[in-house]
Amino acid sequence: MRKLSPKHKEGQIMHCRRCARKHRKRKDKKYNPQNHKNSKVPAKITKLPLSNIPHLRRLGVTRDHFSIKAEPDFNIDSATESVLDFVQRLRTAIDSNIALKNNKSIILDLSEVEKISHTTIALVASASFLKRRAHVGVVFISEPKNSVVVDRLRSSGLMELFRFVDFPGDVPMSKNKIIPIHNKKVADPALIDNLMNMAMTTVTGKPLVNPLVAGMFGELTKNSFYHASPKGRGKEMWCISCEYDEPNKTVKFSVIDWGIGISNSIKRKYMVQKPGHAFRMMLNIFDDLTVVRNVLNGKLVSESGAMSRGTGLPFIVNHIVKENYLSNFAVISNAAYVNVSTDISKKLGIPLKGTLLYFEISPDNVK
Amino acid sequence: MEFPSKGHYFTSKSHQIMSSNKISIAQDFTPTPGVRYIEDEPNGAKNSGERFREHILVDALNQAIADGTKLEIDFDGVRAMGPSFIDEAFGVLVGKWKLAGKDVQKLRKTIVIRSESLRTFKLFAEERMDFWQNLSVNQIELDFKKIDKDRAQNKTK
DSSP: OOOOOTTOOTTOSOOOHHHHHHHHHHHOOSOOGGGGTTOSSOOOOOOOOGGGSHHHHHTTBOSSEEEEEOOSEEOTTTSHHHHHHHHHHHHHHHHHHHHTTOOOEEEEEOTTOOEEOHHHHHHHHHHHOSSTTSSTTTEEEEOOSOHHHHHHHHHHTHHHHHHTOSSGGGOOOOTTOEEEEOTTOOOOHHHHHHHHHHHHHHHHSSOOOOHHHHHHHHHHHHHHHHHHSGGGOOOOOEEEEEEEETTTTEEEEEEEEOSSOHHHHHHHHHHHHOHHHHHHHHTTOSOHHHHHHHHHHTSSOOTTOOTTOOOHHHHIIIIIITTTSSEEEEEEEEEEEEETTTTEEEEEEEEEEEEEEEEEEOGGGOO | OOOOGGGGGOOSHHHHHHTTTEEEIIIIIOSSOOOSSGGGOGGGOOOOHHHHIIIIIHHHHHHHHHHTOOEEEEOTTOSOOOHHHHIIIIIHHHHHHHHTTOOHHHHHHHEEEEOSSOHHHHHHHHHHHHHHHHSOHHHHHHHHHHHHHHHHHHHHO
């Protein structure tokens, strides 16, 4: 057969040998792996219904939707691992939706939930904002039977975020609402000031902002912004949530980012700079919990590796928490949970990819 | 304190502040001091520790040392102030001073920090100044190199 340029199109009468073979393959719609036994090209996997694949079935995946069930205790403080498992499954579902370019519904089955915290709601919300619009019209909640939980969910604004909001950064600020912020947007100092004003009015009845706590909150949000978009590479949203518990005069804050986490960022830096540390990490002596504890104590410094940096978290631990300006200050990052106020720390079986920090201000913390 | 005889020729803010030998961060700079570096200031807010140090503190301090007087820094009246701001303004000032081979003891004696409402700010500022003072010149040099490298990387990316 006469050799022709491979650029020629289908439908021409003459084909070169190579193109003729391609043409035949394209025509052959039913691909039979039996014909390719000796070929290096792997045979196509026969399409099975998704529900038959065990690990996907465990995730609650069917042909039309992902269903993720929450445990009755859905509180990050008391049931940390169960909440993190739920969040990880939610992230997997969204990731798979994006990767496969489909819009499979994700149903968050909260029907059995008896106990839920605002921080947990914020964590679930932030886990959904993987990409702009990735959650809109895709994530649904099956309503809990418990009316208290329903009220909490409604007041947090979670439903609105899932159904209507195009760009989460545009959510109007109001009491108890979760405020998701885009990765390229720094927290406005005016927003922080407003949140603190509202918080102190709830706690003391007057907008007497403590500059120490307000400065710390600003610092945490700034850090979250940088971790959510490390060196401009990040594609993650970050999120602030405030719960104003008026009957108990308590305000609960949480700041969440989906960067790489405290421990991972430190490890990455030290792996490159100090081979000795890398060796210890390989032996798993330098685990996530030790790293996070050391960062909180100021023994390990930030990603820049400069010994004068990393002042933020030690300042909170050594001054603000010790002097009782706030309570229940906890950090969850990678596989570490450290509650500085209660002095409880534990290794987590299911890690959190990013960092979650939360704390409370009550009348006991006001001097 | 009386302003030096040729003081009326100066028009910059730092020299106006010097006439009273006192800097109130809330009144003379901003009530909401924020981030560490100038490039991190959000939405055009001029509230970084670096800006405060370079544009206000250094000039005022040089003037006070030349006059042999004390320079009072008043933290009262700020609405929010984070540790990064304090470290960049006061800690790094000591580091740079030491790196330039100037007398750090004299600097420490000249600066008087006042924080009546929240003593923690004063304690932390002094803690950071002590930290930088106790570093050797080599350590400071190495630290600044790392910081500059990190900042340059952040800028390019």
